[in-house]
Amino acid sequence: MNSFIVTTSHSVIFLNIENNISITIHSGSGLYYGVAKLQQHYYVACRNNIDSYHSETEKCELIILDDSLKEVGRISPDFDFGDVHGIVAIDNEIWCTSTADNSIVIWNSDTKVWRKWYPVAERGKDYNHFNSIVKLPYNRLGLVAHNKGKSTHYIFHIDTLELIETFDLGMHAHNLWLDENNAFFTCSSAEGLLVNTHNKVIRIGDFPRGVAVSSKYSLVGMSELSLRELRDQTDGYLRCFDHDWRYLFDLIYPNQGMILDVFAVNENININKTTYKNNDVEHIKERRNDCFYLHSEQSSYYLATGQWSKPEEFRWTIAQKSQIRISYNESHTLMKIYGYNEHYINENILFLLNDELVAELFLKRSGQFEVTVKLPKNLSATTSELTISVPYLVRYNDVDSRNLGIAIKSIQFINEREFEK
The missing domain is CATH 2.120.10.30 (TolB, C-terminal domain)
Known part of the structure; x- marks a missing residue:
């Protein structure tokens, strides 16, 4: 039954x-x-x-x-x-x-x-x-x-x-x-x-x-x-x-x-x-499609302590390398990261999964962005560390602690067939 x-x-x-x-x-x-x-x-x-x-x-x-x-x-x-x-x-x-x-x-x-x-x-x-x-x-x-x-x-x-x-x-x-x-x-x-x-x-x-x-x-x-x-x-x-x-x-x-x-x-x-x-x-x-919002109360359990700002509409990275723990299933083949850039012009942002480079984003202007990452298929369920690496910018006249980072709004887990639609 x-x-x-x-x-x-x-x-x-x-x-x-x-x-x-x-x-x-x-x-x-x-x-x-x-x-x-x-x-x-x-x-x-x-x-x-x-x-x-x-x-x-x-x-x-x-x-x-x-x-x-x-x-x-x-x-x-x-x-x-x-x-x-x-x-x-x-x-x-x-x-x-x-x-x-x-x-x-x-x-x-x-x-x-x-x-x-x-x-x-x-x-x-x-x-x-x-x-x-x-x-x-x-x-x-x-x-x-x-x-x-x-x-x-x-x-x-x-x-x-x-x-x-x-x-x-x-x-x-x-x-x-x-x-x-x-x-x-x-x-x-x-x-x-x-x-x-x-x-x-x-x-x-x-x-x-x-x-x-x-x-x-x-x-x-x-x-x-x-x-x-x-x-x-x-x-x-x-x-x-x-x-x-x-x-x-x-x-x-x-x-x-x-x-x-x-x-x-x-x-x-x-x-x-x-x-x-x-x-x-x-x-x-x-x-x-699973979508994980970083401003949610739940997201705090996934984020490395001291590497992220407090939640607003999104989360700012406040370290040169900011980590988030992600878990995905066999049906998830792609991860899409939605974010916002305010400080970086003509700079590269690196995305690493378990210390392996999986995506690179060249920021030409401020504004919203999205990044697509292909997920490994070898495990039916796994927990991994996603690291977002940003250039180190020193701004002596800016007291806003977020000036080191980018803002991440959400991470979506999807499969390729749904993505192609």
């Missing part, structure tokens, strides 16, 4: 890629977050609060859906349960991240009893921003601590809740899974990357969160970088890959806000066409 349940700021969506179907099966209780399946029911975490800031008045619940994805009930504990993110089914229970107080809230489907577990000593407020919880092989439980920076992953024994190991991986991370080589993968959301413990890097772009794998596709939920108060007004999209992480296409959901989770459905879903006859949701299937 190649069907998925997708949660967004505004909706719960049933997606079947092969039949090109996207149907809204629930709305009006967003933000919607984690999805889990327990026995014959699906559970969707919701906040009843469209604001991505945690509110003391929000009411976090689990919406229960039957095997036709129709709501049949809602449940919530009678104690504090705030800022719910990821959830997971373990045996006869649903385990939920209660990020607001650094806890895990657990519901037993047999006894109908709720309980709370604190996985670390810190409790009572959002210390670690636990956002993803997952069942792993060998009876292990994985828990992702976003940490609002460098992220930590906790591995526990499910039966004893004994802590087995911890490791740091990703920045503002979401999700955790094992690949076929037993490497742990996560979304390094702040960097726009998928990274694993074997040093593999896959460039995704924007803000990845929510990963699911079907028999044919690997899907990653993507949210546009935006001010927090505007996030629910953006276009979310799904970035679709094959099982070797070769990029295939995107499914864009206009005005759905953030994509918050993606869950693979491994069985036939009997959607009642009458119930959902007016609930088709627009999605646009296309290949987007």
Whole structure:
């Protein structure tokens, strides 16, 4: 099966890629977050609060859906349960991240009893921003601590809740899974990357969160970088890959806000066409060219410290050699660099990839420019250092520290066929 349940700021969506179907099966209780399946029911975490800031008045619940994805009930504990993110089914229970107080809230489907577990000593407020919880092989439980920076992953024994190991991986991370080589993968959301413990890097772009794998596709939920108060007004999209992480296409959901989770459905879903006859949701299937803007908040994670100015509409190089870390995939064959020159006339600017000269630009005048660089094809995913080398100009009467450099607005990753169009 190649069907998925997708949660967004505004909706719960049933997606079947092969039949090109996207149907809204629930709305009006967003933000919607984690999805889990327990026995014959699906559970969707919701906040009843469209604001991505945690509110003391929000009411976090689990919406229960039957095997036709129709709501049949809602449940919530009678104690504090705030800022719910990821959830997971373990045996006869649903385990939920209660990020607001650094806890895990657990519901037993047999006894109908709720309980709370604190996985670390810190409790009572959002210390670690636990956002993803997952069942792993060998009876292990994985828990992702976003940490609002460098992220930590906790591995526990499910039966004893004994802590087995911890490791740091990703920045503002979401999700955790094992690949076929037993490497742990996560979304390094702040960097726009998928990274694993074997040093593999896959460039995704924007803000990845929510990963699911079907028999044919690997899907990653993507949210546009935006001010927090505007996030629910953006276009979310799904970035679709094959099982070797070769990029295939995107499914864009206009005005759905953030994509918050993606869950693979491994069985036939009997959607009642009458119930959902007016609930088709627009999605646009296309290949987007990745464009990385250097003025974005995300770009700071890629830039060498002390070699770039603070963000404006672009970034100025403020060293003779300024470096930026770039990651690209097999589908990316060209890199286009868009910039602006103000100080250099009849001078050469050099562009080096891993210390190898890949492009040279002779600047005859001030104004905008673009440079096209052909990317190596030998790796399916790689991280490289792009160095921009400018002549050293001494201007004793100019106190503007940017007078050494050029301004870079964006870097776009494309393939040659799209470039030729």
